[in-house]
Structure formats: C-alpha cells, structure tokens
Amino acid sequence: MSGKPVEVLVYGLGAIGSFYAFVLRRTGKIRLTVVARSNYDAVKANGIKITSENHGEHHVRVDRVVRTVAEAGQKFDYIVCAHKAIDQASVPSQIEPGVDEKSTTIVIIQNGAGNEEPFRVTFPTATIISCVTWTGARQPQPGVVMHTKSEDMQIGLFPNKNGCPAQEEERLQRFASLLTAGQTVFQVVPDIQVQRWEKVVWNAAWNSLTTLTLLDTHAWLNSSDNATPLTRKLMGEVIAVAEALGVALDDELIDRLITKIKAMPPIGSSMRTDYENGKPMEVDIILGYPVRKGRELEINVSTIETIYVILTAINKRLMAAST
Ligand SMILES: NC(=O)C1=CN([C@@H]2O[C@H](COP(=O)(O)OP(=O)(O)OC[C@H]3O[C@@H](n4cnc5c(N)ncnc54)[C@H](OP(=O)(O)O)[C@@H]3O)[C@@H](O)[C@H]2O)C=CC1
Ligand SMILES: CC(C)(CO)C(=O)C(=O)O
Numbered sequence: 001m002s003g004k005p006v007e008v009l010v011y012g013l014g015a016i017g018s019f020y021a022f023v024l025r026r027t028g029k030i031r032l033t034v035v036a037r038s039n040y041d042a043v044k045a046n047g048i049k050i051t052s053e054n055h056g057e058h059h060v061r062v063d064r065v066v067r068t069v070a071e072a073g074q075k076f077d078y079i080v081c082a083h084k085a086i087d088q089a090s091v092p093s094q095i096e097p098g099v100d101e102k103s104t105t106i107v108i109i110q111n112g113a114g115n116e117e118p119f120r121v122t123f124p125t126a127t128i129i130s131c132v133t134w135t136g137a138r139q140p141q142p143g144v145v146m147h148t149k150s151e152d153m154q155i156g157l158f159p160n161k162n163g164c165p166a167q168e169e170e171r172l173q174r175f176a177s178l179l180t181a182g183q184t185v186f187q188v189v190p191d192i193q194v195q196r197w198e199k200v201v202w203n204a205a206w207n208s209l210t211t212l213t214l215l216d217t218h219a220w221l222n223s224s225d226n227a228t229p230l231t232r233k234l235m236g237e238v239i240a241v242a243e244a245l246g247v248a249l250d251d252e253l254i255d256r257l258i259t260k261i262k263a264m265p266p267i268g269s270s271m272r273t274d275y276e277n278g279k280p281m282e283v284d285i286i287l288g289y290p291v292r293k294g295r296e297l298e299i300n301v302s303t304i305e306t307i308y309v310i311l312t313a314i315n316k317r318l319m320a321a322s323t
Pocket of ligand 1: 011012013037038039083084086091109110111138139270
C-alpha cells in the first residue's frame with residue numbers, strides 16, 4: 001500500500017455491505033474496518049468469503065472487526081452504510097463516534113427513498129453520498145456471500161446546502177476512484193434522486209407483490225388480467241409522488257420497468273426473502289415514505305397505501321416473533 005490508506009468503515013455487513021467491502025478492499029488503498037452483528041464470530045475468525053459470478057472466488061481480509069462504531073475508537077474517511085433500512089432513524093447515533101463532520105463522508109447503499117434524511121439531521125454539514133445498487137447478492141451463511149451476475153450502481157451527492165460544493169465533489173470523485181480501482185460497474189450521476197426514485201418504483205411494485213403473493217414476478221404478472229394493470233397503477237402513484245417532489249420521472253418509466261422485468265428471468269425480491277426468513281422487511285422506506293409524501297402533497301396514493309398498511313401489519317407480526 002503506498003501513501004496513507006483511506007480509512008473505510010462498513011456498517012451493515014450483510015450481502016451488499018460484504019460485496020462492496022470486497023470491491024473497496026481489493027483496491028489495496030484502504031484500511032477496512034467492519035461493524036458486524038450476527039456474523040461477527042465468522043468474520044472475525046475467517047474474514048469474508050465471496051463467490052461472484054463476475055469476479056470469481058475471493059477471501060476478503062478485514063483489518064478490524066468490531067461490534068460497534070464506538071469500539072473502533074477512531075474517525076473514518078468513509079462510512080459505508082449498507083444495513084437494512086428498517087429503523088433508519090436509530091443509525092446516525094450509532095455511527096456518530098466514527099464521524100468527524102469536517103472530514104468524514106457518509107455513503108449510503110440502500111433501497112428506499114428518504115434514506116439520507118436522518119443522517120442529514122444528525123450531521124448537518126457532513127458530505128453524504130447516496131447510492132442505488134442493482135447488484136444481486138445474498139449471505140447464505142455468516143461471512144459467506146454469493147454474488148450473481150447482476151452488478152451496477154449509481155452514485156451521487158445528497159448535497160449539503162451549507163457545504164463547499166468543490167470539496168463535496170472531490171470526496172465523491174475520490175470514492176468513485178476507489179470503486180473504479182475495485183473493478184465494479186457504476187456511474188456517477190448528477191441527480192441521484194432520479195435513480196433512487198426509479199428504484200423505489202421498481203421495489204414498491206415487485207418487492208410488495210412478490211411478498212404478498214409469494215409468487216415470482218412473472219407468475220404474478222401471469223396470474224390474471226388484472227395483475228399488470230394493478231402493477232402499472234401502483235408504479236404510477238409512486239411516480240406521481242416523485243414528480244410532485246420535483247424528481248424528474250415520468251410515466252414512460254412504467255413501460256421501461258415492465259419491459260425490463262419481462263426480459264429478466266423471474267425473480268422474487270429481497271423483501272420476500274426477508275419475509276420467508278422471518279426477518280423485518282423494508283416496508284417503511286420503500287412504501288411508507290412515498291405514502292406519507294403523497295398524503296402531504298394531496299396525491300392519490302390509495303393503491304400503495306393499501307399495500308403499505310397490509311405489509312406494515314405483516315411486518316409487526318414478524319418483528320414480534322423475532323424478539
Ligand atoms: N441483497 C441484494 O441483492 C440487494 C440489496 N439491496 C439493498 O441493500 C441494503 C442491504 O441489503 P442486504 O445486504 O441484502 O441485507 P442483509 O440482510 O444481507 O444484510 C444487512 C446487514 O445489516 C445488518 N444490520 C441491519 N440493521 C442494522 C442496524 N440497524 N445496525 C447495524 N447493522 C444492521 C444486518 O445484521 P444482522 O445480520 O445482525 O441482522 C446484516 O449484516 C438494503 O437496503 C437492500 O434493500 C439493494 C439491491 C440488491
Ligand atoms: C435485487 C433487486 C434488484 C431485485 O428486484 C432488489 O432491489 C430487491 O430485491 O430488493
């Protein structure tokens with residue numbers, strides 16, 4: 001390693017956190033600390049094993065495995081948050097011991113909308129990079145990650161109105177240079193909210209419908225003549241909310257996403273997998289945020305509201321059973 005290593009903390013070391021830990025680690029330019037929970041023992045003993053259809057088999061050496069950010073006892077250049085967005089408001093205080101607002105960049109790699117807001121409230125002046133990933137990965141055993149061929153990510157700033165744009169851009173480009181050196185597929189985009197909301201339209205439809213029906217996407221679409229119109233209506237409501245918030249989406253996205261899913265092999269979704277594993281699902285960040293914004297803006301969100309309320313009840317049952 002030449003020069004001072006970039007200090008990187010990965011918070012939320014599941015499938016996606018481990019995949020991007022692998023990407024960043026293989027640059028040879030970082031010192032990697034991870035906060036692990038259920039996979040702490042496995043990762044502490046063996047690091048991370050990753051089998052990727054694109055990158056082959058790798059053993060990722062982790063410099064430090066900790067249970068909490070406070071235990072690390074240091075500040076970081078980048079804190080990559082790839083935890084499930086279940087209780088997003090509780091996380092900024094968890095990472096706070098590792099944040100120096102003048103120098104730490106917070107990187108969020110999650111599905112959902114509004115993910116950045118709790119971080120901005122706690123860290124009004126920190127640089128925040130928001131990422132939308134289409135990478136497909138799972139962690140079948142603690143510390144063992146399987147990555148499919150799906151690999152793509154869009155990254156961009158969640159701008160700090162009071163910050164220095166040149167400094168924020170420099171931090172974004174520095175992170176991008178690590179992703180390039182780590183040989184992953186990604187693009188830097190000018191307004192990440194467009195990609196974030198496009199993905200929310202996708203997730204609000206496929207994650208909800210595959211979870212509620214326990215069908216895959218194609219079986220759902222073929223289930224009756226009403227399935228495609230309902231899917232389109234649901235997507236249309238999320239798009240209307242995004243448009244009212246000033247995010248540049250339009251209804252042609254519906255055709256694009258329907259065409260995209262039909263060209264893919266049938267899939268379930270991370271929400272359905274969480275449901276099947278009895279784990280809390282990302283209902284609020286994927287559906288609750290658009291529903292709340294829709295109500296505030298007096299937009300008809302009756303379809304997503306119905307689905308949101310039902311999934312919230314199912315989530316409550318899962319959470320009660322898992323505590
Ligand atoms: N997997 C995929 O293919 C894709 C996932 N995504 C998104 O990426 C994000 C991460 O998903 P994924 O990696 O699949 O999820 P996983 O369930 O594989 O991993 C989540 C990890 O975060 C940890 N975690 C959860 N909540 C907290 C918390 N509050 N504090 C600290 N750690 C926490 C979990 O620990 P523990 O095990 O102890 O619960 C687990 O290690 C999600 O937003 C998801 O929607 C997006 C595209 C594809
Ligand atoms: C992996 C992918 C892209 C599939 O829709 C996803 O985002 C999810 O399941 O949550």
